[in-house]
Amino acid sequence: MFKDQVIERFHQEFGNPDRVRSKVTAFNAGALGVVVQTDQPNREDAAFVWLPYPPDDQPVPEIALEYAGDSGRHSGTYASAGLEKGQPALKLIVRSDAELNDVVAYIKAHTSNATLPAVKATPRVATLEAGTEGTLIPVDLNSMPAPKPVAPRREAIPRAVQREVWQRDGGACVECASRQLLCFDHIVPFSLGGSNTVRNLQLLCEPCNLSKGNRI
Numbered sequence: 001m002f003k004d005q006v007i008e009r010f011h012q013e014f015g016n017p018d019r020v021r022s023k024v025t026a027f028n029a030g031a032l033g034v035v036v037q038t039d040q041p042n043r044e045d046a047a048f049v050w051l052p053y054p055p056d057d058q059p060v061p062e063i064a065l066e067y068a069g070d071s072g073r074h075s076g077t078y079a080s081a082g083l084e085k086g087q088p089a090l091k092l093i094v095r096s097d098a099e100l101n102d103v104v105a106y107i108k109a110h111t112s113n114a115t116l117p118a119v120k121a122t123p124r125v126a127t128l129e130a131g132t133e134g135t136l137i138p139v140d141l142n143s144m145p146a147p148k149p150v151a152p153r154r155e156a157i158p159r160a161v162q163r164e165v166w167q168r169d170g171g172a173c174v175e176c177a178s179r180q181l182l183c184f185d186h187i188v189p190f191s192l193g194g195s196n197t198v199r200n201l202q203l204l205c206e207p208c209n210l211s212k213g214n215r216i
């Protein structure tokens with residue numbers, strides 16, 4: 001399981017875990033709580049890593065779900081030293097070695113109060129259906145477009161914006177009205193130019209958020 005690789009890597013980087021339970025393996029990296037969820041039955045082989053929310057002017061990893069304090073899933077379940085109950089938190093969905101490397105660099109920068117680096121989502125490779133190999137079309141390489149400029153870093157949603165969205169949406173998922181597992185969703189995804197404005201944010205529960213992600 002990929003989560004075991006993540007735990008092993010964190011062990012090397014941050015020393016012995018300070019708590020190992022059936023639900024979590026928790027590390028204290030500097031003063032920062034880092035929790036790997038071990039109770040999650042993963043349909044795909046991803047590791048779920050919880051971190052404290054970064055300062056307002058610092059970027060959020062592309063692979064993060066963002067949870068407000070008080071009412072998100074984080075309000076107690078995965079609390080740990082350095083990742084306190086009721087504080088806003090990030091849940092990172094880590095799926096590749098490249099993402100894991102970025103996450104380690106991110107945590108290390110976080111613990112030393114350095115500028116946080118970007119954590120990029122690894123593009124997921126679509127598999128060709130059998131029998132489609134012969135349909136590749138030769139093209140002139142000169143017709144290939146120039147590379148796009150590097151996408152802007154994703155910034156954390158300011159707390160004032162979080163509060164306004166929370167109030168507007170009544171502290172419940174806008175799709176199914178659940179009050180559990182809530183996180184902030186970008187209506188236009190950040191990767192497509194969506195911004196951290198009240199208009200572009202909504203509250204979704206984690207199942208609705210994940211099913212939206214699968215539709216895109």
Ligand SMILES: [Zn+2]
Pocket residue numbers: 173174175176177178204205206207208209
């Ligand atoms: Zn929902």
